[in-house]
Amino acid sequence: MENYLSPELLTQFIESLDAFAVLNKEGKYLYVSPNWVKTSGVPSNIALAKYVWQVVPDTHSMHVLETGEPVLGEVVNIQGIQAFTSYMPIMKNGVVDGCFIFVILTGMEKALAFTRRVNQLSTELEFYKQELSRERGARYGINSIIGNSSSIQRVKAQIAQAAKSSSTVLIDGETGSGKELIAHAIHSLSSRRQSNFVRVNCSAIPSELMEAEFFGYVGGAFTGAAKKGKIGRFELAGGGSIFLDEVNLLSPTMQPKFLRVLQEQEIDPVGGDKSIPIDVRVIAASNIPLEPLVEEGKFRSDLFFRLNVIRITAPPLRNRKEDIPLLVESLIKRLNSQLGMLIEGVTDEVMDLFMEYEWPGNVRELQNVIESAMNMTSSNTLKLDDFQSFVQRVRSKSRRITPSEEEYRLKSSKQNFERDLVRDALAAAKGNRVRAAEILGISRTVLYKKLEKYNLK
Structure with a gap:
């Protein structure tokens, strides 16, 4: 069908504009629309005998006629009326041969209303963008990872390095050690932070639904499928990142499909007849090392190699106990906000118990213990009496709460030795607590606790 616009439609369009005029290459009017006549108050027979600057002194048309460059959206005074006016060159054989002038908005009242509407729409758009970012973006940043221990500093450095790349990341570590925080931090620091961060727990999706959940499906692909179909998690994460938690629980039938996604960067919706290209950064996590599963034939070696491009290990809490005071402070602050409470901290006896416990459940267990005591x-x-269930659990695993005479003497000797070490470090640092903490290899927060514990001023 021929692309055609009739003279009648052209006339209708021109007359719908607030004002429209055509100039020749000298700047003389060749045509003025009926609305131009109404706007300017100048009859057409008079206008067609004049040059544009004789009618509109502050016109921008001469710039267009001299340079061939368009001028858009300038506020021009047309016979006392403020109007948003645009100028477009008329070209003939590469040479300027005239100028179109059209007004899309007349009067400052209309202009202000238009501006208010644009500002309102911009504000609403920004609000919805922020809401969408909160809903689908990363909720935590690198500062959400609490601690000053060497192991945490190393993890933060690895996060910053990983954020510069789009390569696949594999995060391993025990349950509750903060693997998801690491994934959030990587996305929030990366160039993809404005796009979606889709979180998926592989253990929470039934194996028979995994393919449809991850890759989506077309309408009518199977019984019970939505008529319009559904996009999968990978497509939802387009331009952003997808976090696959407990990736070690992927079924054997899904593992080769994930391998293809990583290799080809495309997905095949269930029931579809063509592949869909995707741009997604994959961040995976496992609470057990994948190498033994590969050796046992439970996890594909080629998929492991594709996941294991950048490796980050979340350290267990028992290996960074110097971070416990900071974690306790941060957790109490967060729980105060959530529970509407004003808890200030824990007693020294509670902190000593925390420092001695091995925390098999890591930070998640620590949070649970504190929240229970706060309630x-x-x-x-928070006093020791507020942690009765925790104390009972510790007693069932250790004799530290009710030591024998020999254990008591050992504990006393250990405390005396620790007190002497702190005193000697302070003396060597000439009272400089920051330097003393560096000598002891502990954080300033831990040092302050020990100074208070041993009454060392």
Whole structure:
């Protein structure tokens, strides 16, 4: 069908504009629309005998006629009326042969209303973008990872390095050690941070639904499928990142499909007849090392190699106990906000117990213990009596709570030795607590606790 616009339609369009005029290459009017006549108050027979600057002194048309460059959206005074006016050159054989002038908005009242509407729409757009970012973006940044230990500093450095790349990341570590925080931090630091961050727990999706959940499906692909179909998690994460938690639980039938996604960067929706290209950064996590699963034939070696491009290990809490005071402070602050409470901290006895415990459940267990105590306490400071269930659990695993005479002597000797070490470090640092903490290899927060514990001023 021929692409055709009739003279009648052209006339209708021109007359719908607030004002429209055509100039020749000398700047003389060749045509003025009926609305131009109404706007300017100048009859057409008079206008066609004049040059544009004689009618509109502040016109921008001469710039267009001299340079061939368009001028858009300038506020021009047309016979006392402020109007948004645009100028487009008329070209003939590569040479300027005239100028179109059209007004899309007349009067400052209309202009202000138009501006208010644009500002309103811009504000609404920004609001919805922020809401969408909160809903589908990373919720935590690198500062959400609490601690000053060497192991945490190393992890933060690895996160910053990984954020510069789009390569696949494999995060391993025990349950509750903060693998998801690491994934959030990588995305929030990366160039993909404005796009979606899709979180998927592979253990929470039934094996028979995994393919449809991850890759989507077309309408009518199977019984019970939505008529319009559904996009999968990979496509939803387009331009952003997808976090595959507990990737070690991927079924044997899904593993080769994931391998193809990583290799080809495309997905095949269930029931579809063509592949869909995707641009997604994959961040995977496993609470057990994948190498033994590969050796046992439970996890494909080629998929492991594709996942294991950048490796980050979340350290267990028992290996960074110097971070516990900072973690306790941060967790209490967060829980105060969530629970509407004003807990100030824990007693030294509680902190000593925390420092001695091995924390098999890591930071997640620590949070659970503190939250439970906060719901039991009647004061602003958490005491040992507020942790009865935790103390009982510790007693069932260790004799540290009720030591024998020999264990008591050992503990006393250990405390005396620790007190002497702290005192000697302070003396060597000439009272400089920052330097003393560096000598002891502990954080300033831990040092302050020990100074208070041993009454060292």
